[in-house]
Amino acid sequence: MIKRFTYLMLLILMFFSINMICNAQSVNELEKQVNKLQSDIKTSQSLLKKTSKNKETTLKEVELLQAQIKKRDDLIKTYEQQLAILNKETRGYKNDVARLQNELDKNRQEYADLLVIHYRNRNNLNNLLFIFSSEDFNQAIRRMRYIQQFNDLLKHKMKEIDVTKTDIKKRIEKNEADKKRIEKLNAVQKKERDDLNKDKNVLNDKVAKLKKQEKTIKKEIEQKQKETKDLQARIKKIISEEVAKNRANATVDTKLSANFEGNKGKLPWPVASGVVTKKYGNNPHPTQSKVVVFNNGIDISTEQGANALCVFDGQVSTVFNTGSTNVVMVRHGLYFTLYANLDKVFVKSGDKVKTGEKLGLIHTGANDNITTLHFEVWNDKNNTNPEMWLK
Numbered sequence: 380m381i382k383r384f385t386y387l388m389l390l391i392l393m394f395f396s397i398n399m400i401c402n403a404q405s406v407n408e409l410e411k412q413v414n415k416l417q418s419d420i421k422t423s424q425s426l427l428k429k430t431s432k433n434k435e436t437t438l439k440e441v442e443l444l445q446a447q448i449k450k451r452d453d454l455i456k457t458y459e460q461q462l463a464i465l466n467k468e469t470r471g472y473k474n475d476v477a478r479l480q481n482e483l484d485k486n487r488q489e490y491a492d493l494l495v496i497h498y499r500n501r502n503n504l505n506n507l508l509f510i511f512s513s514e515d516f517n518q519a520i521r522r523m524r525y526i527q528q529f530n531d532l533l534k535h536k537m538k539e540i541d542v543t544k545t546d547i548k549k550r551i552e553k554n555e556a557d558k559k560r561i562e563k564l565n566a567v568q569k570k571e572r573d574d575l576n577k578d579k580n581v582l583n584d585k586v587a588k589l590k591k592q593e594k595t596i597k598k599e600i601e602q603k604q605k606e607t608k609d610l611q612a613r614i615k616k617i618i619s620e621e622v623a624k625n626r627a628n629a630t631v632d633t634k635l636s637a638n639f640e641g642n643k644g645k646l647p648w649p650v651a652s653g654v655v656t657k658k659y660g661n662n663p664h665p666t667q668s669k670v671v672v673f674n675n676g677i678d679i680s681t682e683q684g685a686n687a688l689c690v691f692d693g694q695v696s697t698v699f700n701t702g703s704t705n706v707v708m709v710r711h712g713l714y715f716t717l718y719a720n721l722d723k724v725f726v727k728s729g730d731k732v733k734t735g736e737k738l739g740l741i742h743t744g745a746n747d748n749i750t751t752l753h754f755e756v757w758n759d760k761n762n763t764n765p766e767m768w769l770k
Contacts, residue, residue, distance in 0.1 A: 409461050416454040423447040423654045426680055430748050437747035438596070441589060441665040442656040443680050444582050450654070451575045458568040465557050465564070482543055589666045600670060610701060610719070611675055617697050617708065618715055618760055636712025639691050645770045646690045647735060649718060649754045653681035656751065659764040675762045676717065676755030683750045686725075686737040687718040690769070695730040707738045719753035 423443055430440045589596060657678035664670035693711040700706075705721040709732060721739035726732060743750040756765045 406461055406464050409457055409464075412457050413454065413461075416450050416457065419450045419654050420447060420454065422652055423450065423680070426654070426682070426749065429683070437744070437749070438589065438599070438665060439656070439680070439744060439747045439749040439751065441582065441585050442678075443654065443749065444578060444585065445665060446654050446656045446680075448575065448578045448582060451571055451578060455568060455571050455575065458564055458571065462561060462564050462568070465561050469554055469557050469561070480547060487540060586666055593666075596666060600664065600667065600672075604672070606701070607672075607675075610706070613699070614675075614706075614708070614717065614755075614757075615760065617699075618757055621696055621710060621715070622713070622759060633712060635693065636714060639693075639711040639714045642691065643768050646768050647688070648679075648769055649688050649690050649716075650679055650681040650685055650741070650752055651688070653679040653685070653752070655766065656680045659766060676719075676753055677765045679752045679754060681741060681750050681752060683743045683748070685741050685750055685752075687721055687739050687741055687752050687754075689732045689734060689736045689738055690716055691734050693732055695726045695728050695732060697728050698724055698726065704742045705739060709738075713759050715757040717753075717755040717757070719755075720751055 423446060427440070427443055427447065430437075430443070655677050657674050659674055659677050661671045662674055664672060687707065689709055691709075691711050693709040693716070696708040696710040696715060698705065698707050701719070704719065705724045706717065706719045707721060707724060707726060709716045709718075718738050720742045722742045724739040725737050726739070732738070741750050741752045754765050756763050756768050
């Protein structure tokens with residue numbers, strides 16, 4: 380009966396220990412997301428601070444502010460997830476402690492009962508006569524074993540009591556620590572909500588100013604769409620020619636292609652630090668509600684003077700000028716990465732390049748003082764979402 384009771388108690392303790400570990404892992408995983416979002420917000424704040432010197436509001440500035448608002452919103456949601464886990468844990472701690480306290484009381488009662496038995500039989504248990512008075516040798520052995528087992532049971536029961544007391548103490552301490560963490564998270568979350576509302580007010584103000592320039596903006600949109608269309612047509616033509624040439628000469632590096640594909644989600648970013656201000660796919664225009672612009676890659680705003688960095692080993696496929704800035708394309712077997720909006724270029728067609736190598740200086744806008752890299756990833760003749768490839 381005692382053995383079965385002990386076994387059940389250990390199972391219960393194991394269950395709650397595993398539950399605590401799983402929740403702790405979830406909170407720690409969310410903490411990594413928090414750190415990343417906080418870093419992104421810090422970067423965007425730094426970039427926006429530099430643009431605030433300009434009197435004129437620009438689309439790039441609005442896009443950067445929108446990206447910051449999105450990061451803040453994601454950060455608040457992450458805090459909410461952390462709070463949900465911690466609140467669930469604190470509610471569970473009360474039940475855990477009550478259950479363990481009940482087990483402790485039972486163990487103490489069982490220990491007290493054993494001591495009573497020990498006291499009543501102290502003359503026999505502590506006297507060799509109890510053994511020597513045995514009718515035969517086998518009975519003497521059984522009595523010796525009984526004494527030993529009884530003493531072991533006392534020690535075991537005492538150990539169970541100590542373990543349960545320690546476990547209760549740890550749960551109470553963890554509960555107190557979590558309560559403080561919840562209090563801190565609530566305060567931080569409130570501050571983020573206040574900052575989010577401030578950002579939204581600033582955004583509304585800037586969007587209102589931009590709407591007054593509607594005619595100019597529409598012309599800029601048309602010009603930008605034409606430039607994008609021409610650029611994409613040129614890119615597709617270059618890639619098609621490269622693919623056809625490589626297949627004809629059987630020069631496709633299949634191992635490099637496999638290595639590139641095997642690192643999906645692990646590639647380094649093409650800038651040392653930055654914030655994605657325009658995502659892959661359809662992007663609604665900040666001021667023109669009916670206008671949706673498709674992006675073949677991602678736009679990353681970064682520090683002035685930043686360089687475009689190669690994301691994987693490969694060979695420079697081509698370098699060309701768009702009329703105002705430069706584009707570098709790097710081939711990785713059947714895959715291509717594209718780095719656009721560069722002022723200076725440090726490589727030429729045919730150069731072998733390594734991961735992290737500087738490809739060119741990213742252009743900084745004269746009107747908005749914002750430095751933006753346009754980055755694309757192509758699989759053969761099909762472009763894909765670059766954020767799926769980056770870590």
